[in-house]
Amino acid sequence: MAERFASYVTDRETGDIQPREEFSDDILLLHIPVPIEIESYRLHDHLNIDQDALTRTIIPDDSSVANVVDEYGGVDQMIRSAREDPALYIEVTSVEDKPYKQQDGEYSLGTAVFSRSESRDGRDIYGTLREPEVGDLVFHVLKDKRQIRGISTVTSTLQTDFEGPPDDSWDDGARGDGYYLPLGDYREFADPADIDNDLLQNDDYRERLTDILETHSGLFYDQNFELAHGAYFTECPLDLLYLFIAEEPAIMSVASQAHWSVPIPSASDSYDSVSEAVVDVRTRLPFSDTGREWFRNILTRTILEAFTESLSSVQPNAELTETEATHCELIRRLYTDQEQKFENAAEELGVGQTNQASEAETLFFVLFRELQADFGFSTNMSQVKARTILNENYEIEVADIQRPPEEGRGPLEKAEKPDQADDIARQLTATGQMVFYGPPGTGKTYTAQRFARWWLHQQDSVDPHTGQLETVTFHPSFTYEDFIEGLSAETTDDGSVKYDEESGVFLEVATRAQQDFHSAADDEEPRRYVLIIDEINRGNLAQIFGETITGLEKDKRLGGENETKLSLAHSGESFTIPPNLYVIGTMNTADRSIALVDAALRRRFRFLSFPPQLELLRAHFDLGDWESVKHHATTDTSDSQLIAQSIIAIRVLNKRIRNEPDLGRGKQIGHSFLFGAEDEQEIVDVWRFEILPLLEEYLFGQYERIRESLFQGEGDLLFDWDREEIKPFSSQELSDTLAVFVEEFEPETAPDEE
Structure with a gap:
């Protein structure tokens, strides 16, 4: 078409002004929103059209035409390849084991997609x-690099006589009949998204990815959120594209350049969870100028404004407020955490020294001043202030902390040493805080309490008191004021309102621990304090912990190598977390809010898994091994029949729960539900009021799935399936239902699943 197009315009005589039909057909290709440039005066007479009809047009020269032909096969193919609403596909491939797919290879990434026309066993899996x-677009996912590496455009129709790649991976029967789809205009992303951490294994996206799986087939990932086996070339639905764009905003630049119109996600009225809100907003940001950069700018402005204000008080040996000192510490860390980078950059740029400031320090304070100037703030950072901050050459106003009264503290009851006590003690000693996580009913809180009461008694010459152990339960309404420090209002005699700071539970126990730390002799371990936070993941952790999150780290505690003083939000008083305060959190993995645990908190806690341990129930009820348990469960005269049936039923249910993609290990049934159920009525009550409601919660509103996936079509004696509710039932009805689970159970496989 290129040669024909040029000849029509440049070679035809002026008098030959009748446009030929095939030329008009070619021009009809220009209905797409692509700026095709041809000098208008060369076409006006030939096409017999108005002078204003063509603008911004030029005839491509020979080299331009040749480049287009090389890339697309012709000008017509180039025009067709730019489409407003292209279909999207995903190629999953690798390059490390395929030299011909590597850069400068014969079939380098983004130049073609090819495959056999059928599988070795004759199936049409490459359809x-x-x-x-x-004009359709292809994303390239590298399974060896675990990246969304780039995107290219389909530039020609499918060839069905491909000989195959230049290696021995194809047998002779496949060669000559292969599929070959030419691609072009390959654009590699500068910062490729990680296909696992950024997308498939990203907890925020788990629900959205599951929804996409349920509404589309043949995707590039499976129900375990791994790359699907055999999914070499698949469609990319619009909802999946939104997730790609959220993690790789550069896709929007590609869309703009290709005049590809990506529809904006439809508006949302409300969200059921923080995770849902995060995903939805994240997918919208690339469609607006009000994106991440906008927020980064206002956040930077706010922080820089506070830093600039505090810098006005900084000079050698100055006495700073807690707030000013905190800002100086953050500025110091900004430099020290990246000191090597500043040194490398200063050397590369050839930066010199300024008085006592080194080359790197000079670069640091100059860049800081430039940032202040960019935002219109006073450029008050200097080499003197920078050196003062970096050398911490200033004093801090410190508030006195009074020792709390001793009344009301009795001796702490001792507990037996729990399992894993040595592991827990070692991890707590190393980091200062842990989280016990697992499904409901696995003994997390019980073990935390039992461990604390045992461990606090292990100190020589210490008689633990009740003030050394505190327990608090987080919930969505729990706040910083409840946990760290709040304000209490009191009406005075003259009717005015007086506000006083009031310590939260963490500050109270930390203050007691701090006082014991200071009163301990140099050669003795200070008295230990333990704070247990039950259901730690149900609260807004970043808001609840506030500034204390930084001070939790072992080296930043009182007396640590990098001791960090914290400024309390309401009183402004200085506070440092003592090293003899230990925090144990419990986390229910069945709660969807597990995904919302703050990343900063994850880094500072060590995690210990609490899976279901049904062998503890076997031992507790003296049932012996699994063969013996099944014997009791199938013997009508056994006094232990119902408890044995219950243990086996939980075992089988847990296996089914693990196999459900939206349930999994985190939502299994724990062993502790049945502890203490000593007679048949108590066992019935556990099933009716605890275990079955838990299954209802897991599959809320999905009674059909409860019946088919978990009870395999049974359970009519326990559930009213029509009314979607749990029935009252007798011990015999429970036994008859659980007997079905017992029939399925194979004792020889149980140890492998434990």
Whole structure:
């Protein structure tokens, strides 16, 4: 078309002004929103059209035409390849084991997609390659690099006589009949998204990815959120594209350059969870100028404004407020955490020294001043202030902390040493805080309490008192004021309102621990304090912990190598977390809010898993091994029949729960539900009021799934399936239902699942 197009315009005589039909057909290709440039005066007379009809047009020269032909096969193919609503596909491939797919290889990434026309056993598993049209787009996912590496455009129709790649991976029977789809205009992303951490294994996206799986087939990932086996070339639905764009905003630049119109996600009225809100907003940001950079700018402005204000008080040996000192510490860390980078940059730029400031320090304070100037703030950072901050050459106003009264503290009851006590003690000693996590009913809180009462008694010459152990339960309404420090209002005699700071539970126990730390002799371990936070993941952790999150780290505690003083939000008083305060959190993995645990908190806690341990129930009820348990469960005369049936039923249910993609290990049934159920009525009550409601919660509103996936079509004696509710039932009805689970159970497989 290129040669024909040029000849029509440049070679035809002026008098030959009748446009030929095939030329008009070619021009009809220009309905797409692509700026095709041809000098208008060369076409006006030939096309017999108005002078204003063509603008911004030029005839491509020979080299331009040749480049287009090389890339697309012709000008017509180039025009067709730019489409407003292209279909999207995903190629999953690797390059490390395929030299011909590497850069400068014969079939380098983004130049073509090819495959056999059928599998070795004759199945049509590559049929998706027959679907793309010219102008459709292909994402390239590298399974060896675990990246979304780039995107390219389909530039020609499918060839069905491909000889195959230049290696021995194809047998002779496949060669000559292969599929070959030419690609072009390959654009590699500068910072490729990680296909696992950023997308498939990102907890925020788990629900959205599951929804996409349920509404589309043949995707590039499976129900375990791994790359699907055999999914070489697949469609990319619009909802999946939104997630790609959220993690790789550069896709929007590609869309703009290709005049590809990506529809904006439809508006949302409300969200059921923080995770849902995060995903939805994240997918919208690339469609607006009000994106991440906008927020980064206002956040930077706010922080820099506070830093600039505090810098006005900084000079050698100055006495700073807690707030000013905190800002100086953050500025110091900004330099020290990246000191090597500043040194490398200063050397590369050839930066010199300024008085006592080194080359790197000079670069630091100059860049700080430049940032202040960019935002219109006073450029008050200097080499003197920088050196003062970096050398911490200033004093801090410190408030006195009074020792709390001793009344009301009795002796702490001792507990037996729990399992894993040595592991827990070692991790707590190393980090200062842990989280016990697992499904409901696995003994997390019980073990935390039992461990604390045992461990606090292990100190020589210490008689633990009740003030050394505190327990608090987080919930969505729990706040910083409840946990660290709040304000209490009191009406005075003259009717005015007086506000006083009031310590939260963490500050109270930390203050007691701090006082014991200071009163301990140099050669003795200070008295230990333990704070247990039950259901730690149900609260807004970043808001609840506030500034204390930084001070939790072992080296930043009182007396640590990098001791960090914290400024309390309401009183402004200085506070440092003592090293003899230990925090144990419990986390229910069945709660969807597990995904919302703050990343900063994850880094500072060590995690210990609490899976179901049904062998503890076997031992507790003296049932012996699994063969013996099944014997009791199938013997009508056994006094232990119902408890044995219950243990086996939980075992089988847990296996089914693990196999459900939206349930999994985190939502199994724990062993502790049945502890203490000593007679049949108590066992019935546990099932009716605890275990079955838990299953209802897991599959809320999905009674059909409870019946088919968990009870395999049974359970009519326990559930009213029509009314979607749990029935009252007798011990015999429970036994008859659980007997079905017992029939399925194979004792020889149980140890492998434990």
